[in-house]
Amino acid sequence: MLILHCPYCGVDADETDLHAGGQAHLKREGPGSSDEAFEDYLFMRENPKGVHFERWRHVYGCGKWFHAARCTSTLEVFGTYPAQTLEPPQDIKDKISGTRPGWSWGIFK
Amino acid sequence: MSNAVSALNGKVAPGEVTIREAGLRGMITLRGDLSDSKLKSVCTGLSGVDLPMPGHANCVGEKGLCWMSPDEMLVLVPYAEVDAALELIAKNLKKKHHLAENVSDARALIFVEGEYSRDMIAKLAPVDLHPDVFQPGSFRRTHLGQVAAAFWMRDVDTFEVICFRSVADYAFNLLETSAKAGAVGHFNAR
Numbered sequence A: 001m002l003i004l005h006c007p008y009c010g011v012d013a014d015e016t017d018l019h020a021g022g023q024a025h026l027k028r029e030g031p032g033s034s035d036e037a038f039e040d041y042l043f044m045r046e047n048p049k050g051v052h053f054e055r056w057r058h059v060y061g062c063g064k065w066f067h068a069a070r071c072t073s074t075l076e077v078f079g080t081y082p083a084q085t086l087e088p089p090q091d092i093k094d095k096i097s098g099t100r101p102g103w104s105w106g107i108f109k
Numbered sequence B: 001m002s003n004a005v006s007a008l009n010g011k012v013a014p015g016e017v018t019i020r021e022a023g024l025r026g027m028i029t030l031r032g033d034l035s036d037s038k039l040k041s042v043c044t045g046l047s048g049v050d051l052p053m054p055g056h057a058n059c060v061g062e063k064g065l066c067w068m069s070p071d072e073m074l075v076l077v078p079y080a081e082v083d084a085a086l087e088l089i090a091k092n093l094k095k096k097h098h099l100a101e102n103v104s105d106a107r108a109l110i111f112v113e114g115e116y117s118r119d120m121i122a123k124l125a126p127v128d129l130h131p132d133v134f135q136p137g138s139f140r141r142t143h144l145g146q147v148a149a150a151f152w153m154r155d156v157d158t159f160e161v162i163c164f165r166s167v168a169d170y171a172f173n174l175l176e177t178s179a180k181a182g183a184v185g186h187f188n189a190r
């Protein structure tokens, strides 16, 4: 069972209080973008065994979207952070580096 | 004028832990900037209590404030006072971006009363209800069994549960079944 800390409510929410929202930090491609970029945006996703960044919604709680950094292999949660950001905060990256040195994910490392 | 009736019309299931539908209660969903001084003062003025911290509810009698999210407060008032309260909110927040809606008839309020009320809630919600963590004044939005619900502790023996009116019957039966099954004893009552 996955338990994630909601950065807005400050509570630890059980998986059944949450709704999974897929990969985090997607860059939206719209009118004017190339077909390849639009296809990437629509369909191409990271599918790592290990460090992953996801969007989650505290659907039975405050209703807000937030981000989570976790390991898909061990279910270790590195941390959660508000959705109003374009990249993972440094303290979360540092925490991942502590146990997964040399990790990379998309454009982040 | 229609005769307003609450979801379960005050149904009671007495027992070691008693489940009691509270009857009609005025509830206003108020969304806006919770740090705004005008919003704060209209909330405290209507309810007579201080603005609660995140994860808390301040309730006295039929009035109170519940922290719903970083931009949402639930204002509780007596059922008959909702229209006047909405007018006051509209007047005071005229120039502020906000939303206030009467949700009284969309909700049901259920009391869980008795020494082991904590056990009854703990059996049904994925929430840490340890006495060191969840205390009088604590508030949580989550789910009870299969339905969305919010609850807060009024005092050491009493929880107040809010759910949608359409699932009031389910929530009541769920709590009643939990109460009939008895205490778990995990929290080693006082």
Ligand SMILES: [Zn+2]
Pocket: A006, A007, A008, A009, A010, A058, A061, A062, A063, A064
């Ligand atoms: Zn939340």
